[in-house]
Amino acid sequence: GQQLNQSPQSMFIQEGEDVSMNCTSSSIFNTWLWYKQDPGEGPVLLIALYKAGELTSNGRLTAQFGITRKDSFLNISASIPSDVGIYFCAGLTATGANNLFFGTGTRLTVIP
Amino acid sequence: EPEVTQTPSHQVTQMGQEVILRCVPISNHLYFYWYRQILGQKVEFLVSFYNNEISEKSEIFDDQFSVERPDGSNFTLKIRSTKLEDSAMYFCASSRDYQETQYFGPGTRLLVL
Numbered sequence: 001g002q003q004l005n006q007s008p009q010s011m012f013i014q015e016g017e018d019v020s021m022n023c024t025s026s027s028i029f030n031t032w033l034w035y036k037q038d039p040g041e042g043p044v045l046l047i048a049l050y051k052a053g054e055l056t057s058n059g060r061l062t063a064q065f066g067i068t069r070k071d072s073f074l075n076i077s078a079s080i081p082s083d084v085g086i087y088f089c090a091g092l093t094a095t096g097a098n099n100l101f102f103g104t105g106t107r108l109t110v111i112p
Numbered sequence: 113e114p115e116v117t118q119t120p121s122h123q124v125t126q127m128g129q130e131v132i133l134r135c136v137p138i139s140n141h142l143y144f145y146w147y148r149q150i151l152g153q154k155v156e157f158l159v160s161f162y163n164n165e166i167s168e169k170s171e172i173f174d175d176q177f178s179v180e181r182p183d184g185s186n187f188t189l190k191i192r193s194t195k196l197e198d199s200a201m202y203f204c205a206s207s208r209d210y211q212e213t214q215y216f217g218p219g220t221r222l223l224v225l
Contacts, residue, residue: 030211042116042203042216043155088155092211098143099157099168100205100214 002027006089006103013079014111021106022073023089031092032065032072033100036085043088047074069094079110114138116217118204124223125194133189133220135204144187145205145214146179148172155203161187162210194224 006023013019023032031050035043047058049065049072056063062075072089089103117136125131137144146158159169161179178190187206191198201221205214 031213033213035216040201040219040221042118042218045213045215048213090155096211097168098160098207098210099145099170100147100155101157102155104154 002091002093002101004089004091004101004103006106008106009104010107010109012109012111015079015081017079019076019079019083019108020073021087022071023103024071025091026070028069028094029091030094032063033090034063034072034074035088035090037088038085081110081112084108084110116204116206116215118217118220120220121218122221122223124225127196127224128193131191131194131222133202133222135187135189135217136185137187137204137206138215139185141206141208143167143207143210144181145207146189147203147205148200149203150200158189196224198222199224
């Protein structure tokens with residue numbers, strides 16, 4: 001299947017700091033989605049991106065759909081303790097397949 | 113806000129037993145999906161379902177698996193004869209249309225002993 005490489009794998013940051021994580025692929029995607037997963041729960045949608053170059057915000061979160069359509073990044077500003085969790089990128093490929101390919105995840109720890 | 117719901121939240125079963133995992137997708141959504149996540153790993157696609165038939169499936173979705181929409185609201189995943197390696201979180205998801213945003217349920221944690 002498609003490989004989505006997410007980096008970094010994990011991050012430890014102080015409360016109030018900004019966070020940046022990204023996702024890259026060798027394939028072209030039509031849609032990029034960012035999800036957050038808390039332990040033992042399902043992925044919760046944070047941001048959806050549908051067009052190359054699109055920059056979208058959701059509160060303190062900002063995500064961009066890369067111009068090449070092979071990457072995306074997520075930024076979190078002024079982190080708070082409840083931002084702790086695993087962040088996954090996921091994409092729908094340009095092949096037209098309707099299944100999401102997930103990244104390997106970024107585990108975020110926020111130190112109060 | 114409409115949500116995808118799943119039951120049960122946890123299921124423990126003996127190897128070789130059949131299990132049925134249940135989902136209620138968001139009511140005006142047309143596409144339904146099952147994904148699984150082995151502990152500590154990424155989420156993997158199993159199958160998608162549209163118009164009462166499977167539209168796509170992965171290599172993981174072998175003959176031991178089946179899906180069904182038995183009525184107007186439920187969407188089920190059946191594993192006929194569970195194996196130890198079927199232990200995972202199983203997530204149901206739904207989307208309003210083709211290649212649109214997928215919304216996930218809270219998952220069923222399946223443990224096969």
